[in-house]
Structures are given as C-alpha cells and as structure tokens.
Amino acid sequence: MGRIRILLADGQQLVRQGIRQLLEREADLEVIGEATDGVETVRLARELKPDIVIMEARMSGLDSIEATRRIRTELPETAVIILTTCEEEGYIVGLLGVGATGYLLKSTRGDELVQGIRFVRAGEFVAHPLVAQKLSKRAIRRPLTVDSVEHLTNRELEVLKLAAKGMNNREIATELGIGLRTIKGHLMTIFSKMNVKSRTEAVLKALKQGWVRLDDE
Numbered sequence: 001m002g003r004i005r006i007l008l009a010d011g012q013q014l015v016r017q018g019i020r021q022l023l024e025r026e027a028d029l030e031v032i033g034e035a036t037d038g039v040e041t042v043r044l045a046r047e048l049k050p051d052i053v054i055m056e057a058r059m060s061g062l063d064s065i066e067a068t069r070r071i072r073t074e075l076p077e078t079a080v081i082i083l084t085t086c087e088e089e090g091y092i093v094g095l096l097g098v099g100a101t102g103y104l105l106k107s108t109r110g111d112e113l114v115q116g117i118r119f120v121r122a123g124e125f126v127a128h129p130l131v132a133q134k135l136s137k138r139a140i141r142r143p144l145t146v147d148s149v150e151h152l153t154n155r156e157l158e159v160l161k162l163a164a165k166g167m168n169n170r171e172i173a174t175e176l177g178i179g180l181r182t183i184k185g186h187l188m189t190i191f192s193k194m195n196v197k198s199r200t201e202a203v204l205k206a207l208k209q210g211w212v213r214l215d216d217e
Contacts, residue, residue: 009041009055038062057084072099076155102126123185
C-alpha cells in the first residue's frame with residue numbers, strides 16, 4: 001500500500017499548518033491539499049480524490065454534514081474524519097448518518113491522530129472516548145435507525161446486497177475489488193446506521209424494507 005493521501009479542511013490556517021507539520025513527519029502520510037470551507041472541501045475532494053479528508057466539525061459555506069454526504073456519495077472510497085470540539089449529540093449523529101468514519105477531538109494528541117488515520121485507512125471506525133460516550137448514551141435513549149435506503153451510501157448498499165446473497169466478507173471484498181478490512185468497516189457502519197448487531201439482522205431488515213432483493217443482479 002502506498003502513502004495515505006490526505007486533504008485537510010479547516011477554516012483556520014494555523015490549525016491546518018499544525019496538522020500538516022505533524023502528518024508530514026510520517027513516511028506513510030501525505031497532505032495533498034488544504035481547504036478553508038465546505039464548498040472548497042468538496043471541490044478539492046472531487047479533483048484530488050484523497051484517501052482521507054480530515055474536516056473540522058463546523059465548516060462555513062457548506063456545513064460539514066452536507067460536505068461529508070456529497071464526498072461519501074460521489075467518492076465512496078474516500079473516508080472522512082471529523083475533528084470536533086465535542087459537538088452536541090445530534091450533530092455527531094448527523095455526521096454518522098452521512099458516512100463519516102472518524103470523530104476525534106481537536107485536543108487529540110498527535111500520535112492518536114496519526115494512529116486514527118491509519119485505522120480509518122484500514123477500514124476501521126474511530127472515535128475519541130468522549131465522542132463514543134455521547135453516541136453510546138444517545139443510542140440507549142434513542143437508537144439511531146435509518147428510515148430510508150438513501151441514508152446508506154452506494155458502497156454500503158452494494159455490500160448489503162452481496163451479504164443478502166450469502167457472500168462472506170472475503171467473497172464480498174473479492175467481488176468489489178477492495179480490502180477485507182474495508183468491508184468490515186462498511187459493515188460496522190451499516191450496523192450502526194440500521195441499529196442492528198449482525199449481518200443477519202441487517203439483511204433481514206433490508207429485505208423487509210424492500211431495500212434489497214434476493215434476486216438482485
């Protein structure tokens with residue numbers, strides 16, 4: 001695997017410079033662009049096709065939820081890590097719903113950010129403990145349940161359809177030409193969005209809702 005190509009998105013130049021300097025010390029990380037607002041973030045993501053976008057939670061011009069939705073819909077192989085100052089639960093859940101794959105605090109240590117980038121690139125979901133705690137508490141009170149297939153990205157729907165055909169993770173990875181860990185990451189996001197605990201529950205729910213069919217080509 002080559003270097004992880006990263007697009008930085010933050011309205012403050014000093015923040016971007018600090019993150020760039022931190023990441024460029026790592027041989028496997030490469031910052032390929034910087035954006036100052038949501039509109040520019042989406043435009044550069046389309047143009048540069050980074051592996052990961054690191055975006056602050058509160059972007060101007062186009063909010064982070066909509067920017068993330070557009071990036072994940074148009075570029076399903078591009079992951080989005082949100083840097084937050086511990087936003088309210090509803091905003092975090094909104095970002096989760098559109099496919100963000102990491103939530104880290106701006107106060108996160110440099111080595112934790114670097115490790116989080118590598119985990120996300122390997123298909124894992126990462127969240128700072130304080131953010132994870134907020135999500136956990138909210139899930140107990142009011143589980144996150146998608147009510148429309150549009151809440152799933154194109155790639156997530158592809159994975160779900162192949163799972164409905166009885167394919168295991170390795171077979172799905174081979175069929176889609178992507179890594180096994182990436183498939184596991186997609187399934188974890190699907191489970192979170194659908195409020196289920198297993199692929200069987202996800203498939204049954206998707207079939208019941210009519211999102212997938214056993215005879216889908």
